[in-house]
Amino acid sequence: MSNKGLPRHIGFIPDGNRRWALERELPKEAGYSFGIAPGLALYERCKQLGVDEVSVYGFTQDNTRRPSEQTERFRAACVEFATDIARRGASLLVVGDESSALFPPELRAFRRRQGEGMKVNFLVNYGWEWDLDGLREGGLRSGDVSRLDLVVRWGGGRRLSGFLPVQSVYADIYVVDAYWPDYERAHLEAALAWYRQQDRTLGG
Amino acid sequence: MSNKGLPRHIGFIPDGNRRWALERELPKEAGYSFGIAPGLALYERCKQLGVDEVSVYGFTQDNTRRPSEQTERFRAACVEFATDIARRGASLLVVGDESSALFPPELRAFRRRQGEGMKVNFLVNYGWEWDLDGLREGGLRSGDVSRLDLVVRWGGGRRLSGFLPVQSVYADIYVVDAYWPDYERAHLEAALAWYRQQDRTLGG
Numbered sequence: 473m474s475n476k477g478l479p480r481h482i483g484f485i486p487d488g489n490r491r492w493a494l495e496r497e498l499p500k501e502a503g504y505s506f507g508i509a510p511g512l513a514l515y516e517r518c519k520q521l522g523v524d525e526v527s528v529y530g531f532t533q534d535n536t537r538r539p540s541e542q543t544e545r546f547r548a549a550c551v552e553f554a555t556d557i558a559r560r561g562a563s564l565l566v567v568g569d570e571s572s573a574l575f576p577p578e579l580r581a582f583r584r585r586q587g588e589g590m591k592v593n594f595l596v597n598y599g600w601e602w603d604l605d606g607l608r609e610g611g612l613r614s615g616d617v618s619r620l621d622l623v624v625r626w627g628g629g630r631r632l633s634g635f636l637p638v639q640s641v642y643a644d645i646y647v648v649d650a651y652w653p654d655y656e657r658a659h660l661e662a663a664l665a666w667y668r669q670q671d672r673t674l675g676g
Numbered sequence: 677m678s679n680k681g682l683p684r685h686i687g688f689i690p691d692g693n694r695r696w697a698l699e700r701e702l703p704k705e706a707g708y709s710f711g712i713a714p715g716l717a718l719y720e721r722c723k724q725l726g727v728d729e730v731s732v733y734g735f736t737q738d739n740t741r742r743p744s745e746q747t748e749r750f751r752a753a754c755v756e757f758a759t760d761i762a763r764r765g766a767s768l769l770v771v772g773d774e775s776s777a778l779f780p781p782e783l784r785a786f787r788r789r790q791g792e793g794m795k796v797n798f799l800v801n802y803g804w805e806w807d808l809d810g811l812r813e814g815g816l817r818s819g820d821v822s823r824l825d826l827v828v829r830w831g832g833g834r835r836l837s838g839f840l841p842v843q844s845v846y847a848d849i850y851v852v853d854a855y856w857p858d859y860e861r862a863h864l865e866a867a868l869a870w871y872r873q874q875d876r877t878l879g880g
Contacts, residue, residue, distance in 0.1 A: 521856060532842055534753075544691060544705070570802075571826040600842075600845050604808065604811060604842070605811075607808060607809075607812055608811055608812065628782045628873070629848075629875075630849045630850065630874075631847055631848050631849055632836075632844070632845060632846075632847075632849075633845070633846060634845045634846065637841040637842060637844070637845055638808070638841060640835070640841070641804050641838045641841055642835060642837060642838065643835055643836075644833075644834055644835050645835055645836075645849065646834065670833070670834075671833075
């Protein structure tokens, strides 16, 4: 298979877990655990395609203002996802403010990249201001994350919501209307097909 | 008229001037001058609607790597547009690196905001790195530009291309496939109608 036109680095914003749960008459916070299996499927597919690096939105410092039923569930879902992909051999880096009690202690070791496989940058208790504030002290706090070629967002929102603002400056943004727990491989294929058609001049 | 759901601050990325010219068998650089009248029409419409602030992509430091036939023409078009909206009473701030020879000297006075009308931030010889580098010295170089609610891009590209990365973190992004010189008021109306339907949680 040719890699022509395959993005080197893809960002994923897995939005819509709560709306998915509400549609099923489940409590909002029940949605998060249904996002783990899709995440693993997406990870395996990217690895299979030969993508070099992926960045995944876990949760943000803003998200932690939500009710504790929600914050507990999304923290647990993030720990489960991260632990599983580390076990599967990902080269995992967790990017987020570990100085806060809201940062899951289980993930502290991954604030330095661990492992040798496909690079996965997982944003956990991440904040764009926290990230950029690093510039005041010499460099971005996400300095080990490379520039994004493509960002795929589920849940219909046409915005970045603070997702790696520096790495996203030239990224093509593809939006899937389906909610994240309804992830299908076809969503990724459609995003990649669309990406191949984009004209990228990078301003030149 | 009710202002409910009207974005307070809108960003505009007027892309597609060169492709528009090529479609008409004109030289690429001929496209820029056809972008001025649409810009004035858009300015007047935003003022009429009661928008508080608009930010407009003029050209970037990356753009200045293009052939001189192009850089001369887009610089001239930017000067003409800026001069005209200042005359029309805009509260004009030009945001960009004025230390370079590529910054039009005619616009130097507008590196500090001038005028009392609708705020217009016009990005001229702007660079996202130049902007963020200000953080190393205390603050963004675009520090006088407020957070964007909506970004409208012409020319079909689904990306920000370095447009005010900090102010764009939560902006809804609306893409018009038409090239910028083919601007019609209906494009703006469609963007505003779409914006009113978006659910904005700002992460909370």
